[in-house]
Amino acid sequence: MSSPLISARGLTKKFDEFVAVDAIDFDVAKGESFGLLGPNGAGKSTTMRIIGATSQRTSGDLTILGMDPEKFGPQIRAHLGVVPQQDNLDMQLSVSENLYIYGRYFGLSRKFLKAKIEELLEFAQLEEKRDAKVESLSGGMKRRLTIARGLVSEPEILMLDEPTTGLDPQARHILWDRLFRLKEQGVTLIITTHFMDEAEQLCDRLVVMDKGKIMAEGSPAQLIKDYSTKEVLEIRFGSERNSEMANQLRDMCERIEELPDRILLYHEDGEVLLEQIYSAGLHPKTSLVRRSSLEDVFLRLTGRTLVD
Amino acid sequence: MSIVDKRRGSLEIIDSKKIISRGSLYVAQARLTAMFKWVWMILAIAVANPVLYLLSIGVGVGAFIDKSAGPAGIDGVKYLTFLAPALLATAAIQGAIDESVFPTLEGFNWWKNFFGMNATAISGNQIATGVFLASLVRVVGTVVIYWFVMLAFGALESSKAWLAIPTAVMAGVAFGSITQAIAGRLKDENVFFVIFNRFVMMPLFLFSGTFYPLSSMPGYLQWIGWISPLWHSTELGRYLTYGHAMTQSMAITHTVFLFSLLVIGFFSSRRVFTKRLAK
Structure with missing residues (x-):
């Protein structure tokens, strides 16, 4: 593996006495599709927030794109695309305004965003809803918009927390196809899921988490063979x-x-x-x-x- | 897919230094875009509010008060002129609360879009500042409209009257920034609104020398005025719009009070936002 894009050693997060992430080690290489698999409460989302440079670790070492998120949070986040578990769109704005405003948070120009919004609307199959208020969208549409929004800045690392929860089977497969294409372009994917078919489809390598610890690590095929x-x-x-x-x-x-x-x-x-x-x-x-x-x-x- | 084929990557297209220096403005832009959806409503309120208040209480109730007060008037002027600066400050405060409390509750509790903003390079400090800047725009707009309605009603008697605009704006955003910091800490806003409206806003409105001089209230109630940004702003407004008697030290006291509140609220809200987003 060349120098890893993300490297964690002894990564720990405590909320008072509760240990949400318990001294985990992992590396993610550029262009890799890395999965965190585990049940609800395993520590996946907390790990994602720490990698996302929004939640500070309690102890351990972490570098992302060669930088420590504690010191260079904004600089790291500038290159992340984040799709949170819970959609957090701006409900007062329209579909295209959500994409535009989110692009502005990355300092992207109006000219760039005009073209980018068209691509993203096509990607999310929301062309006909461009002027609709987000409040009026179905759950699946909101999810697709959240995913499209995460791509507005052409991120180096795309982080997807339970990306297909709430999507119908067809929409899931369309999303998987899009993610494959992004991966082919060298985008690094970090995915949490509790759907094992999703993990098998999307992840080159994954860690199985439970109670904040990593129980096993490997490719889906290798893990199945080993365990x-x-x-x-x-x-x-x-x-x-x-x-x-x-x-x-x-x-x-x-x-x-x-x-x-x-x-x-x-x-x-x-x-x-x-x-x-x-x-x-x-x-x-x-x-x-x-x-x-x-x-x-x-x-x-x-x-x-x-x-x- | 074109989205994939045209990809250049964030390392090439994003300048994180630009976001670090201008992030607050991007947040303010987002807030103003949302606010613009309600622009006619905001403008209608900004015009109807002073017109109705000044007509009903300033002119209507004022006619009775002026009659009984005789030529000396209230504080030497017509009741309308006496009342108008207090209503100006009240409108500024109300506008600031609308644009600081509700976006903050949406951002943290209802839609959680602050967490979405913070997933980009935008920091908690920048979100707090952006919300503040957008509320400042709304307050300036509201106060300027109010001031011109006061002018139309003949309620401005001094050449310094235009200075009542910045003092009212300062009172509005000072109060707004404090409520923004409080809203940023709220997990359950329902109880807050009941307490805030009944035990904070209403007493402040009634006991800040709004409808009669603070000095005419019993001594044990006058402290409400002293801690109220509304009273400090109203006093300055009366001095500036019709020459209400005021010593230089009191003018400084009122200004320092409002400015201090603004500084405390502004920096507290930045701290509260950053802390809450970092959890």
Whole structure:
């Protein structure tokens, strides 16, 4: 890895006695798409605010674009595009005015912004809403506008905190496509998400966070390889019998996770395992064989699901 | 996608030094753009407010008061002339509160757009200053309109009357900056408004020598006037618009009081904004 764009060592953030981020280390290279995966309250958004140079760390070292955010906050923020978890648009202004005014915060000229707004409206598919007040937009439209706004300054680092929450599946895929294109142009992406499909799609590398700590780090494929089997068999015997059956199945697979509504059996070949279960005279009500995902990695690392 | 193809990157197109020196103006521009949406409403209030107040109380109630006061008048002038400087300062204060408290509550509590601004190179200090500058524009506009309505009503008798414009503006933004700092700390604004309107604004309006000289109130209530920017501004306004008797030391006291309040409010709001955004 060439000299990292972002480098954190022992990064810690405390709110009184509560430790939101607990001595984490990570590097992000230029052009990389780096993800923070974890459940709500894992410390992802706090980490994002510290990287975003708006929240000061309690201890540890951090450099972004070679600068310490404690001393050079505005200089760093000038090169960040931030898409917060909660849209914070100016509700009194129209769609295009929101883009214009946000561009002005970066000192961009009227001439530059005039052309840029047209590009961004097309990007966000909001051309027909350019003069509409933000208050009148749907949730998905507001989200797309917030994302477009984050791009107005052509940032070196684009930070997206739960970017597709509230978007419909089609809009999510469109956004993923746009983010890929930006990545191809060398934009560094920092993404937090609790959707594992999103993390798998978008992130070159990610850290799994829980309770302020980094539990594991690697590419999605590597994490799945390291912490799970190739396939997972999900079976249901009915909630009252799952627990009893799980005990009988324990020796048939590498690992077993008992969830309230189903049992997860980790095995290199799910179909083979299912046949073994039927051969043993057990008949689950439903069964599903699927590939392991980051959800399984998370379950393995924390003993909890991402939506817990 | 054109957005991607034309990309030059922030390192090339952004000058962070420019943002550090002009950020407050960008925030003020944003506030004025939002304010402009209501410009006709703001102008209508700025004109209707003095016309209605001066007609109803200055001319209407004034007719009775002038009759009973006789040729000596109130403080040596017609009641309209006596009342007008107090209403001028009141309008300045009200305008400043509108443009400092509401944008601050929107920015921190309702829409959280201050957090969006602060995600750019704009600092908390610049946001506070930008909100202040925009409210200054509104207050200057309101006061100038009010002053011309006073002129039309014949309520300006001194050649120094134009100086009542800056003193009223100073009172407005001084009070506005204090309320901006308070609003910046509020997590639950509902209780604040109930207390503020009933126990701060109303007593200040009634007991700041607005409708009658402060000296005619019982001694135990006169302290309200002394801590009220409205009274200090009204006293200066009366001195400047019709020559109300005032010693030089009192003129200095009134000016220093208002200016101190302005400095305290301005720097407190910058500190409050920065601290709240840094959490």
